[in-house]
Amino acid sequence: MDETLLDIGEVARQSGLAPSALRFYERKGLIEAVGRNGLRRTYLPATLERLALVTCARDAGFTLAEIAAFLRAGPSDAVLREGMAAKERAVDERIAQLTRLRDSLRHAVVCDHDPLVECPAFKQAIRRVSVP
Amino acid sequence: MDETLLDIGEVARQSGLAPSALRFYERKGLIEAVGRNGLRRTYLPATLERLALVTCARDAGFTLAEIAAFLRAGPSDAVLREGMAAKERAVDERIAQLTRLRDSLRHAVVCDHDPLVECPAFKQAIRRVSVP
DNA sequence: CTCCTACTTGAAGCGCGGTTCAAGTCAAGG
DNA sequence: CCTTGACTTGAACCGCGCTTCAAGTAGGAG
Known part of the structure; x- marks a missing residue:
């Protein structure tokens, strides 16, 4: 396994978001896991930056759907x-x-x-x- | 009946809120009807001012519960x-x-x-x- | 090998701020 | 009188942004 990949627990800790929220964001198309370690999603470190962006936009009153549209743009x-x-x-x-x-x-x-x-x-x- | 009382339809029109919203606000303790004309709630004209206040506070991001607490203060x-x-x-x-x-x-x-x-x-x- | 732990899933639930629905009731008009 | 139309009710439902739950599973420790 690539040492630079983070599993969902790590991303949750570093982002301050609950794992359930991360899975929820995935369903909404806001983030993607690059693979699995067993059942555990693994993420690129860049995902943390993306989550910072998402959190910021959400705090600003954007809906998750709007943010997803932005990111998909x-x-x-x-x-x-x-x-x-x-x-x-x-x-x-x-x-x-x-x-x-x-x-x-x-x-x-x-x-x-x-x-x-x-x-x-x-x-x-x-x-x-x-x-x- | 006092000519100055407004029924719910009148208040809805003048406040721009749906009658369902007015009933909802009543359940939440934000407004009160002074009586009924048949089944129809009747309101004091001052209710319109109160609703303006409620709408303003709600637009500002206050929850209805917070606003109710304010008004009950x-x-x-x-x-x-x-x-x-x-x-x-x-x-x-x-x-x-x-x-x-x-x-x-x-x-x-x-x-x-x-x-x-x-x-x-x-x-x-x-x-x-x-x-x- | 077994066991523990941390995850996995889909489905259900929650708080907010209402709207929508079915069924009922009243006042006014013809 | 009976109809019409705007209201009445409680209950169900909605979208949002998640969390919580039950049941299942993989990886690593012993």
Whole structure:
């Protein structure tokens, strides 16, 4: 066996993901095992990088299906870059929305109104969050 | 019947939420009907404001359970404001994370590397997203 | 050789945030 | 009166992102 191959337990430990999650990702087409050691899946070390990418994208709110599509976009980078540009715009919008929300919360924390829900500034701020 | 009361269909139309969602929210303790017109729930107009608040918080990534807890915190504003301050910090962190992600995507779109996944700057950027 | 351990599988289950369904009920209109 | 149409209910179902379970199996230790 190639010494550089990692079995599923090793990948689980190093990636911080559960083995069940790794198998789940495989079913979803996010990663692939290169072979087996007995029944145990073995992975290329590069899989760890791929998992970092997956985790990052997932944390960012991408669905696993979206991520799989990205990864499958394959070496034809044009599609990939186009998708990424679209996602950049989406993330930008999300940041703007969360920023408005944070500003509303910031006001809420220092606002004198009681009950807070009746504060005109708060009400207006809340409305701005979803409808900029 | 008080002319100012709205029945569920009216609230659904004005809030943009499905009647099923309104009933679901009621089970979760997010809203309350003040009475019935026949079988139809009737709501105070203030319910629309409350729903705007709920929608906003939900869009911001709060769970319905969290929102319900917030709303139940009741007139004792101290708890509410404390919770909001905590959420402001959480939202701020999320904004920072998304900002790092957007920067990675921004680089990815203009990066010359092929395959992109091998670009050192991209790899480093990806790592920074989840582990600032 | 046997035994232990760490994996393997498919299937079922969970929490979230709802929607959809079948069957029933009410108010208003003709 | 009876019909129509918008609601009512509880229960089932959905997609997501997994975890958990029971039953089975391979590799290595003794």
